[in-house]
Amino acid sequence: MTIESPAGQSSAGQSSAGQRHRVVVVGGGFGGLNAVRELADADVDVTLVDRTNHHLFQPLLYQVAAGILSPGLIAPALRGIVKNQANARVLLADVKELDLEAKVVHATGPDDRPLDLPYDTLIVAAGATHSYFGKxxxxxxxxxxxxxxxxxxxxxxxxxxxxxxxxxxxxxxxxxxxxxxxxxxxxxxxxxxxxxxxxxxxxxxxxxxxxxxxxxxxxxxxxxxxxxxxxxxxxxxxxxxxxxxxxxxxxxxxxxxxxxxxxxxxxxxxxxxxxxxxxxxxxxGVAASPLAKQLAAKAGLETDRAGRIPVNPDCTVAGHPEVFAIGDMVSLNKLPGVAQPAMQEGKYVGKVIKKRLAGEKDTAPFKYFDKGxxxxxxxxxxxxxxxxxxxxxxxxxxxxxxxxxxxxxxxxxxxxxxxxxxxxxxxxxxxxxxxxxxxxxxxxxxxxxxxxxxxLSAILPAVSRPDDLNRPLAVPTRPASETRSGA
Missing domain, CATH: 3.50.50.100 (FAD/NAD(P)-binding domain)
Structure with missing residues (x-):
């Protein structure tokens, strides 16, 4: 199943097929979402594809694990975030292959049906996963x-x-x-x-x-x-x-x-x-998404020990100026794999795309502003x-x-x-x-x-239970100075 973007009227943003310039963004994390938002006023059609339906604010993930915050507060729905952005749409799908020669992203939907997403510009912001350092x-x-x-x-x-x-x-x-x-x-x-x-x-x-x-x-x-x-x-x-x-x-x-x-x-x-x-x-530890290794192989590049793909100073992939890679999955200027570089790279790439559509060929390299x-x-x-x-x-x-x-x-x-x-x-x-x-x-x-x-077998292995669960309860003592009200 091939999904095409609707045809537009502006010649400045047209693709070679006579349609508006098609931008496919893989990943709805910090990098991908910021790129989509930066393109809100651009004469392009943006498709954001992610295997989940939400944007995850990972820095507060541990507070969900600790019972402080509910999941919805740090994981709003992607469709809700971009609902007022007329040139963007969201697809729930799992990206399987990046075809750089045909300029098509091959993915599968929730029911495993194949989806082909043609693009004129591709932004890969697939993030990272766990690394057990070979174990x-x-x-x-x-x-x-x-x-x-x-x-x-x-x-x-x-x-x-x-x-x-x-x-x-x-x-x-x-x-x-x-x-x-x-x-x-x-x-x-x-x-x-x-x-x-x-x-x-x-x-x-x-x-x-x-x-x-x-x-x-x-x-x-x-x-x-x-x-x-x-x-x-x-x-x-x-x-x-x-x-x-x-x-x-x-x-x-x-x-x-x-x-x-x-x-x-x-x-x-x-x-x-x-x-x-x-x-x-x-x-x-963390390791780059497997898509980084696949993208590197398609472009004839080598990933580093953490599986990250090297990119040019403007976040493009060598030999493919129409392909950008950003966030935790890339190696650029020894930047840390945290939210801030991904957010700034996403905004930067969105601006580069708009400048290209306006006819500007020369763009300044990405410069990271360290906010601490x-x-x-x-x-x-x-x-x-x-x-x-x-x-x-x-x-x-x-x-x-x-x-x-x-x-x-x-x-x-x-x-x-x-x-x-x-x-x-x-x-x-x-x-x-x-x-x-x-x-x-x-x-x-x-x-x-x-x-x-x-x-989940780590949660509840066998337990030796007391013979009488109705035995008198041993209530732990609590110092008077620690007593609280309203807990």
């Missing part, structure tokens, strides 16, 4: 977090372990349920362990009767010499101290060597150690390196909140996010999105429609 078998035991499904799975995994600890009869087994290991101390890993610590130490203690959730052991493993490797040393030291104050065990210079559903083994300066833990979460790096550690605790200022604590937390709300799509989502932050983090100090949905997800595993087979 792909770890994916079964330590899932990563790149999608809404990943975040919901992680939320299920974390919350269900407290439920299983409540029912476990053996103290050693209970300790395993209450041990959480996060591999990777970049921003995602630091933010995630901080939220697990707040759940265990501040949010959940009054919810359980047979366990004291403060007994949870929370471990952070990092292969580099410090947490937050790209950040300034002052911010790294502050983060390390804050995590330890929150009860997190931080192991740097530590590499995971093996794991299964009940344990993880890592090598550190102190030697090889094994931790019995029923929860392991991967936050250690930020990461939260816990409530009112964050680090920020922005505009030559290195800030920690409450001020950094306020800066982080302002920037992240600003970049959310839609004023409704921004206001509701602020409301849920105030409700969950300030006033009630609770987490109101604590639904465990693994029962439904487990049913879906059997059909293979949502999760890969065996993936």
């Amino acid at each position: 792909d078998e770890f994916a079964e035991f330590a899932p990563g977090m790149k999608t809404i499904e990943d975040a919901r799975f992680t939320r299920d995994a974390i919350l269900s372990k407290f439920e299983m600890a409540e029912e476990a009869a053996d103290p050693a087994e209970r300790a395993e349920w209450l041990t959480f290991v996060v591999i990777g101390a970049g921003p995602t890993g630091v933010e995630l362990v901080g939220q697990i610590a707040e759940l265990a130490h501040s949010v959940l203690p009054r919810d359980y009767r047979s366990i004291n959730t403060r007994d949870a052991r929370i471990v952070l493993l990092e292969g580099a010499p410090s947490v937050l490797p790209p950040f300034d040393k002052k911010l790294q030291a502050y983060t390390h101290r804050q995590l330890e104050k929150m009860g997190v065990e931080v192991h740097t210079n530590s590499l995971a060597t093996s794991m299964d559903h009940e344990s993880i083994t890592f090598k550190s300066p102190e030697g090889e150690q094994t931790i019995r833990a029923r929860t392991r979460i991967w936050a250690a 790096s930020m990461a939260t550690i816990g409530y009112r605790s964050a680090v920020a390196d922005a505009f030559k200022f290195k800030v920690t604590g409450v001020i950094a937390y306020a800066m982080w909140a302002f920037i992240h709300v600003l970049y959310l799509v839609g004023w409704g989502n921004r206001l509701l996010t602020l409301y849920q932050w105030l409700r969950n983090l300030v006033f009630t100090k609770n987490r109101n999105h604590r639904i465990i949905t693994y029962s439904r997800a487990k049913k879906d595993i059997n059909t293979g429609r949502i999760y890969k087979t065996g993936r």
Whole structure:
């Protein structure tokens, strides 16, 4: 099935077939969406194709996993975002092949029917996926977090372990349920362990009767010499101290060597150690989308170790000036694989296309404006390196909140996010999105429609239950100074 764009009247934007210039954008992430928006006033027909129907604001994904935010606030529908952009349309499809010679994108729809999308200009912004550094078998035991499904799975995994600890009869087994290991101390890993610590130490203690959730052991493993490797040393030291104050065990210079559903083994300066833990979460690395490798092969290029394709200074693919590649899947000027480069590249490419249509041949190369790096550690605790200022604590937390709300799509989502932050983090100090949905997800595993087979087996392996679940409850004591109202 070939999908053509409707014919237009303007000669400036016409393709060789007499139609308006056709732009196909692969990927509705930061790069792709910003390119589409930049083309809103251009005399072109834009087709945005993505395997999901939403734009994901990944920097707040961990807050969905922690039960702070609902998924819809950080994943608005793509169709809703571009509904007022008359020259753009959205297709839900999975791109299978990029035919650079015929200038056609081959994809399949939700029912697997083939879709052929001809283009005059192609923008590939397919993003990145997890990287296990050659140990792909770890994916079964330590899932990563790149999608809404990943975040919901992680939320299920974390919350269900407290439920299983409540029912476990053996103290050693209970300790395993209450041990959480996060591999990777970049921003995602630091933010995630901080939220697990707040759940265990501040949010959940009054919810359980047979366990004291403060007994949870929370471990952070990092292969580099410090947490937050790209950040300034002052911010790294502050983060390390804050995590330890929150009860997190931080192991740097530590590499995971093996794991299964009940344990993880890592090598550190102190030697090889094994931790019995029923929860392991991967936050250690990323790799470019497989489309990057395919695009590189089509263009006769080589990808780097992370699978990223090299691009020209104007974000075009060598030998194919009509093909742009942007975002996490490209290697350009050693830019980090974060949201800001992708957003700026998307806007830049949109402007380049408009200049070409206006007859301008020479365009300045892409220039990245570094707006800094930020990461939260816990409530009112964050680090920020922005505009030559290195800030920690409450001020950094306020800066982080302002920037992240600003970049959310839609004023409704921004206001509701602020409301849920105030409700969950300030006033009630609770987490109101604590639904465990693994029962439904487990049913879906059997059909293979949502999760890969065996993936949820990490949530609920066998548990030894007490003989009498009606025994007298041992209510964990709570210091009077920590008592809150309204939680």
